[in-house]
Amino acid sequence: MGLMGTSIAVSLLASGHRVIALAPIPGEKEKAYDQFIDLLQHMDKAGMLKSDTKTYLDAVTLVEDYRALIECKLVLECVIEDMDIKKSVYHKISEVVTADTVIASNTSAIPISQLQLLVPYPERFLGIHWAEPAYMTRFLEVTCGTFTDPKIADEVVSLALEWEKEPTLLKRDIRGFITNRLMYAVYREALSLIEMGHTTVGDADKACRYDMGSWVTLMGIFRRMDFMGVDDFIYSFRRLFPQLSNRTDVPPLIKTIMENNGRGIHNQMGFYNYSEEEAKDWEEAFADFNEKMYHLASDYNEHKLGLVRDSK
Numbered sequence: 155m156g157l158m159g160t161s162i163a164v165s166l167l168a169s170g171h172r173v174i175a176l177a178p179i180p181g182e183k184e185k186a187y188d189q190f191i192d193l194l195q196h197m198d199k200a201g202m203l204k205s206d207t208k209t210y211l212d213a214v215t216l217v218e219d220y221r222a223l224i225e226c227k228l229v230l231e232c233v234i235e236d237m238d239i240k241k242s243v244y245h246k247i248s249e250v251v252t253a254d255t256v257i258a259s260n261t262s263a264i265p266i267s268q269l270q271l272l273v274p275y276p277e278r279f280l281g282i283h284w285a286e287p288a289y290m291t292r293f294l295e296v297t298c299g300t301f302t303d304p305k306i307a308d309e310v311v312s313l314a315l316e317w318e319k320e321p322t323l324l325k326r327d328i329r330g331f332i333t334n335r336l337m338y339a340v341y342r343e344a345l346s347l348i349e350m351g352h353t354t355v356g357d358a359d360k361a362c363r364y365d366m367g368s369w370v371t372l373m374g375i376f377r378r379m380d381f382m383g384v385d386d387f388i389y390s391f392r393r394l395f396p397q398l399s400n401r402t403d404v405p406p407l408i409k410t411i412m413e414n415n416g417r418g419i420h421n422q423m424g425f426y427n428y429s430e431e432e433a434k435d436w437e438e439a440f441a442d443f444n445e446k447m448y449h450l451a452s453d454y455n456e457h458k459l460g461l462v463r464d465s466k
Contacts, residue, residue, distance in 0.1 A: 159232045160189040165289040167210040169317045200445045220246045232260040244272045258282040266299035267327045276301040290444040294319035346399035
């Protein structure tokens with residue numbers, strides 16, 4: 155079922171659900187069980203569990219047979235981004251679940267409108283896209299396909315709140331969904347500024363970390379504009395929008411890294427070079443940071459503080 159599938163399952167277990175975890179590949183079941191233990195222990199150490207880890211382990215059933223999904227009301231697919239593999243998986247799921255079962259995909263690459271054509275009841279199919287690690291982040295993106303029943307999407311959004319997530323709803327299936335489109339606009343602008351010699355990789359990272367990073371978790375972008383005064387942005391829009399990058403090609407810097415087989419911390423070659431120890435330090439720092447951010451975001455949760463208002 156993979157690390158992402160295990161991470162999602164642990165998030166659901168921590169929310170009080172019973173989980174049937176499907177691991178159909180030989181040897182995967184035993185590996186998944188060890189991953190469950192590791193992730194639950196991480197949550198316990200972070201003070202995120204309400205019971206001992208054994209209680210949660212007792213609530214998960216690891217299986218190899220699709221027939222075990224027969225009573226599931228929600229089935230989450232998180233296999234690799236391959237249409238043929240997903241088609242095969244959906245066929246096996248659809249053969250055993252009822253017509254009332256909601257089937258969802260964690261995909262971030264394939265349009266939901268295409269995937270939902272692979273199931274008998276496309277109106278009960280949608281995207282539920284998690285961030286990694288799923289059990290330690292509050293992000294969740296619910297995406298409707300062309301045929302998704304809006305009521306089903308609303309039910310999943312409500313359910314996600316029970317999972318202690320802060321779900322976003324994409325009412326129309328568009329390439330890249332919400333977060334990827336926002337982030338890739340930032341990537342494009344940063345890479346263009348570097349290519350033109352206006353800044354460096356390190357300074358672009360610092361600008362994001364110490365400016366945007368100081369407020370974005372608390373208030374997002376539109377509440378930030380309200381906080382600063384919307385009228386202050388009009389001049390900047392008129393002055394800056396025409397200057398922003400509109401490129402559609404892959405920037406040369408990315409091409410160079412890929413030609414050198416750079417994969418970032420996974421092989422110590424990317425925008426930065428790393429020693430094995432530095433790469434490991436970054437992995438550990440990210441895990442520690444996510445733990446702290448989870449609690450910080452909880453303290454300033456919009457729903458907890460009653461800050462949620464109707465938006466235009």
